[in-house]
Amino acid sequence: MLRSTKGASKARRDQINAEIRALRDLLPLPDGDRPRLSYLHVMALACIYTRKGACLRPGPTRGAPMELLGGPELADLVASLPGFLLAVTREGKLVGVTDNVAQHLGHSMVDLVAQGDSIYDLLDPADHPLVRHQLTQAGPPQAERLFRCRFTTSRASRRPSAGRKLVLLRGRFQAPPGPPGTSPGLFVAFCAPLDPPPWPCPDCLLLPAFQSRHARDLALLDVSDSVLIHLGYGRGELLGRSWYRLLHPEDLGHVARQHLRLAGAGPEARGELVTRLQRKDGLG
Numbered sequence: 001m002l003r004s005t006k007g008a009s010k011a012r013r014d015q016i017n018a019e020i021r022a023l024r025d026l027l028p029l030p031d032g033d034r035p036r037l038s039y040l041h042v043m044a045l046a047c048i049y050t051r052k053g054a055c056l057r058p059g060p061t062r063g064a065p066m067e068l069l070g071g072p073e074l075a076d077l078v079a080s081l082p083g084f085l086l087a088v089t090r091e092g093k094l095v096g097v098t099d100n101v102a103q104h105l106g107h108s109m110v111d112l113v114a115q116g117d118s119i120y121d122l123l124d125p126a127d128h129p130l131v132r133h134q135l136t137q138a139g140p141p142q143a144e145r146l147f148r149c150r151f152t153t154s155r156a157s158r159r160p161s162a163g164r165k166l167v168l169l170r171g172r173f174q175a176p177p178g179p180p181g182t183s184p185g186l187f188v189a190f191c192a193p194l195d196p197p198p199w200p201c202p203d204c205l206l207l208p209a210f211q212s213r214h215a216r217d218l219a220l221l222d223v224s225d226s227v228l229i230h231l232g233y234g235r236g237e238l239l240g241r242s243w244y245r246l247l248h249p250e251d252l253g254h255v256a257r258q259h260l261r262l263a264g265a266g267p268e269a270r271g272e273l274v275t276r277l278q279r280k281d282g283l284g
Helices: 006-026 039-055 071-079 101-105 109-115 125-136 227-231 249-263
Strands: 084-088 094-097 145-152 164-174 186-193 212-214 220-223
Touching: 006 039, 039 094, 084 101, 101 164, 101 186, 125 145, 145 186
Parallel strands: none
Antiparallel strands: 084 094, 084 186, 145 164, 164 186, 212 220
16 A cells, blocks of 8 residues: 655645635635635635526626626625625525625625625524525515524624624525526525614604504504604504505515414513515505
8 A cells, every 4th residue: 555755745735725826816806805815715715606607607698788887886886785785595505795795794705704605604593594494485486585684793893783783684586697497596685784773752753763552453553753754654544554554465474474473472472573564655
């Protein structure tokens, strides 16, 4: 049996290291990020960009420009958004995230990869079942999904919420370009960080929120005056009205299930849900 010599082992390591450095130089990253990449970072990023290439194979051209915005204009548009864009597979594997994620979570793309290449590596473990359900539940492919979860934030970022940040995800599964069935569908979502809710004050009209009190059947018993700003209804128009009449039709089942669960629980039971409400003018 032949044994590897010390020189041969070193030669193999040197060759592997040279290949990883060459791979690092091919990554589409700013020059300032490359020197701080460990070999594990390089391999993880290579997997993400390979996955992105497999999921986003170019489809046939239609004789029209596929990109209306150039690189700089698109980067400026993304940076101005009140959130970031995220694309993952059904298994939760990261395919892409916009660079402005650093503005909201304190992480750069390289920092995210340091934690793992799955969305679950970036979330509070308590929210894993919720996100897994959203990514795997059956339903129409184009149905919009709306849910909240907590992302880890950079502890180096000087924010009061350093550690965990509550984020609202709104997205749907998209069929990637190319022939049908050649690439897995992607869940593409806009992720909007939710700031801590304001402290309620009874005489404040211009609040970025409103409060309501309901009977057991969800009929409105009381609602703050600030509802006029958000839904266009005066307080008197809503008193006695069923909450269900204000809901988006696609959210009726979701709210009804939560309602039944709370109705069957004790008086101290609590619950959280995300739903869409309809404005009086029909614009939202």
